[in-house]
Amino acid sequence: MALLNVEDLHVEFPTRRGVLRALDGVSFAIDAGEVLGVVGESGAGKSLTGAAIIGLLEPPGRITAGRISLEGERIDNLPVERMRRLRGRRIGAIFQDPLTTLNPLYTVGRQLTETMQTHLGLSDAEARKRAVGWLEEVGIPAAARRVDGYPHEFSGGMRQRVVIALALCAEPRLVIADEPTTALDVSVQAQIITLLKRLTREHGTSVILITHDMGVIAETADRVAVMYAGRIAEIGPVAEVVRQPAHPYTSGLMGSIPTVAHKVERLRQIDGAMPRLNAIPPGCAFNPRCPDAIARCHAERPDLMAAGATRASCWVHAHG
Amino acid sequence: MDDAQDLPLLDAVGLTRDFDVSRPWLQRTLAREGRAFLRAVDDVSFAVASGTTLSLVGESGCGKSTIARMAVGLYAPTQGVISFAGQSLSVARAQPALRRRMNMIFQDPYASLNPRWRVRDIVAEPIRAFGIMTGAADINDRVAELLAQVGLAAADGEKYPHEFSGGQRQRISIARALSSAPDFLVCDEPTSALDVSVQAQILNLMKELQQRLGLTYLFISHNLAVVRHMSDRLGVMYLGRIVELGPAEEIFAAPRHPYTRMLLDAIPDLDNPGRARTPVGGDVPSPIDPPPGCTFHPRCPLANARCRTERPAVWDAGGVDVACHAVQEGRTTA
Numbered sequence: 001m002a003l004l005n006v007e008d009l010h011v012e013f014p015t016r017r018g019v020l021r022a023l024d025g026v027s028f029a030i031d032a033g034e035v036l037g038v039v040g041e042s043g044a045g046k047s048l049t050g051a052a053i054i055g056l057l058e059p060p061g062r063i064t065a066g067r068i069s070l071e072g073e074r075i076d077n078l079p080v081e082r083m084r085r086l087r088g089r090r091i092g093a094i095f096q097d098p099l100t101t102l103n104p105l106y107t108v109g110r111q112l113t114e115t116m117q118t119h120l121g122l123s124d125a126e127a128r129k130r131a132v133g134w135l136e137e138v139g140i141p142a143a144a145r146r147v148d149g150y151p152h153e154f155s156g157g158m159r160q161r162v163v164i165a166l167a168l169c170a171e172p173r174l175v176i177a178d179e180p181t182t183a184l185d186v187s188v189q190a191q192i193i194t195l196l197k198r199l200t201r202e203h204g205t206s207v208i209l210i211t212h213d214m215g216v217i218a219e220t221a222d223r224v225a226v227m228y229a230g231r232i233a234e235i236g237p238v239a240e241v242v243r244q245p246a247h248p249y250t251s252g253l254m255g256s257i258p259t260v261a262h263k264v265e266r267l268r269q270i271d272g273a274m275p276r277l278n279a280i281p282p283g284c285a286f287n288p289r290c291p292d293a294i295a296r297c298h299a300e301r302p303d304l305m306a307a308g309a310t311r312a313s314c315w316v317h318a319h320g
Numbered sequence: 321m322d323d324a325q326d327l328p329l330l331d332a333v334g335l336t337r338d339f340d341v342s343r344p345w346l347q348r349t350l351a352r353e354g355r356a357f358l359r360a361v362d363d364v365s366f367a368v369a370s371g372t373t374l375s376l377v378g379e380s381g382c383g384k385s386t387i388a389r390m391a392v393g394l395y396a397p398t399q400g401v402i403s404f405a406g407q408s409l410s411v412a413r414a415q416p417a418l419r420r421r422m423n424m425i426f427q428d429p430y431a432s433l434n435p436r437w438r439v440r441d442i443v444a445e446p447i448r449a450f451g452i453m454t455g456a457a458d459i460n461d462r463v464a465e466l467l468a469q470v471g472l473a474a475a476d477g478e479k480y481p482h483e484f485s486g487g488q489r490q491r492i493s494i495a496r497a498l499s500s501a502p503d504f505l506v507c508d509e510p511t512s513a514l515d516v517s518v519q520a521q522i523l524n525l526m527k528e529l530q531q532r533l534g535l536t537y538l539f540i541s542h543n544l545a546v547v548r549h550m551s552d553r554l555g556v557m558y559l560g561r562i563v564e565l566g567p568a569e570e571i572f573a574a575p576r577h578p579y580t581r582m583l584l585d586a587i588p589d590l591d592n593p594g595r596a597r598t599p600v601g602g603d604v605p606s607p608i609d610p611p612p613g614c615t616f617h618p619r620c621p622l623a624n625a626r627c628r629t630e631r632p633a634v635w636d637a638g639g640v641d642v643a644c645h646a647v648q649e650g651r652t653t654a
Contacts, residue, residue, distance in 0.1 A: 215590055
């Protein structure tokens with residue numbers, strides 16, 4: 001059984017000018033210990049997917065259809081108080097900016113012990129011992145002393161390490177990491193990715209890694225879901241999606257990324273931009289930008305279907 | 321005028337820029353402490369040849385944006401000289417005929433366009449400011465031409481910035497930067513705020529415009545892949561200094577400075593999914609209190625006693641300038 005199952009998830013935002021459908025039938029599953037990358041451009045719905053799973057959708061956004069289950073138990077309709085207990089204990093979260101995740105008024109030690117005492121019911125002494133242990137584990141030098149430091153006394157990379165400790169300290173089965181390295185310099189980003197990979201492997205934690213950076217996903221994830229305009233365009237093992245993308249959007253995206261390995265005269269570009277939520281075209285949302293669009297793409301919306309080693313929402317792969 | 325062809329369009333020698341980060345006078349006096357300075361840029365020299373792109377790459381706090389601002393005269397250097405087209409920049413800035421030849425493209429297209437102005441007025445502002453054209457019809461024609469050049473429609477001139485996406489706004493910034501017919505553009509992280517597919521559009525556009533109009537770019541970025549795509553020459557910066565400077569292809573093919581090698585190694589590799597990398601420890605130190613000697617020594621696998629005390633001078637390592645004792649002494653394998 002999959003650890004997390006997301007089926008046909010719809011998220012909508014009612015506005016004065018009508019309802020905006022931000023997620024439109026998103027389905028995927030994650031196994032225990034697996035790292036699933038979720039990649040897409042701004043507004044594709046990748047962060048919303050994470051927020052919906054962890055029960056932190058900003059009102060008026062709400063789940064209007066579909067279901068989310070964790071270890072077989074449905075969690076998308078839990079009462080607020082039960083969801084609060086589940087958050088942190090069974091699903092941890094790491095966000096982009098460590099300064100907004102950490103409380104500036106509490107020492108990092110107090111934030112760690114409070115989290116562990118709430119979820120694990122530890123004694124003061126035991127919680128403090130484990131807090132120091134977690135700081136050591138995430139690579140904070142002189143952890144026994146730094147445990148009494150405040151967030152502003154840590155550098156950006158060190159703060160993100162504290163956030164990782166905080167997300168993992170109650171030993172959740174799943175961690176949702178939303179752009180965990182975007183605010184960091186490239187040399188520090190490498191350290192944080194390596195740390196996240198090592199710790200989640202050691203603890204058998206599953207990870208949903210949400211990022212716009214295909215490079216980070218290529219290096220970290222087992223599978224990747226490419227999102228476009230509120231739907232999954234393609235999902236499959238990372239190596240296959242990167243090397244033989246089946247969806248025209250994925251291949252356009254891969255071609256538009258400059259690499260340090262070689263220089264091309266001109267990058268491949270996808271003309272135009274992702275449609276706004278109030279102007280999603282009928283049929284496949286990618287059809288206005290797609291070089292391979294056929295009549296069916298303008299009329300009928302494709303669902304995920306088998307496409308070589310991956311699954312893609314694209315009529316090119318339909319048989320018959 | 322053959323000599324003028326060989327002369328670099330922009331030439332910076334010994335650039336240094338300090339910022340006063342002292343506490344207010346009363347607190348300073350009570351605590352009996354002196355003024356404090358942050359040296360954002362420290363003795364940096366480079367030249368940009370006409371029609372080429374020099375990129376400066378580095379992590380936050382390395383001084384690359386400070387150099388960008390000095391290059392167009394937004395900051396004055398504390399020490400050192402910048403010359404533009406053979407004249408000192410302060411002299412050049414005082415002459416509209418020279419000043420209109422340089423312009424800047426900023427990182428954030430949401431902050432760099434006035435939300436209350438129509439696009440045509442934003443694009444026409446430099447034309448009016450320099451008095452390049454005066455007739456309303458002439459200016460309208462020129463604005464339409466500029467918008468077409470960056471892939472927008474003439475009718476877009478009537479709209480306001482909020483009606484455009486990030487990529488389109490950056491096109492408007494480029495049209496504005498080109499409106500005084502400059503030959504030198506300073507581009508400070510022009511695509512960092514954009515999604516990758518849009519970034520590709522803007523980078524392709526910038527290269528096309530460079531070829532068509534013979535533009536010279538000083539390109540500032542933290543993204544080595546973008547830099548590789550855009551640059552003829554490359555300067556790698558660390559804590560206010562250029563540690564490696566030379567032809568971009570040469571540096572990417574055989575990086576010499578340990579910091580350059582570390583940066584290249586830290587980049588996730590799309591062609592090699594699942595690769596395990598060897599991250600270098602440590603953060604970039606604060607420029608307020610930089611380490612003595614070579615500022616990279618606390619993170620450098622090749623550092624020895626000399627690196628901890630003596631600042632390395634820039635040294636010509638076969639066409640590439642490198643500031644590193646280890647490279648100069650041939651201790652390049654740790």
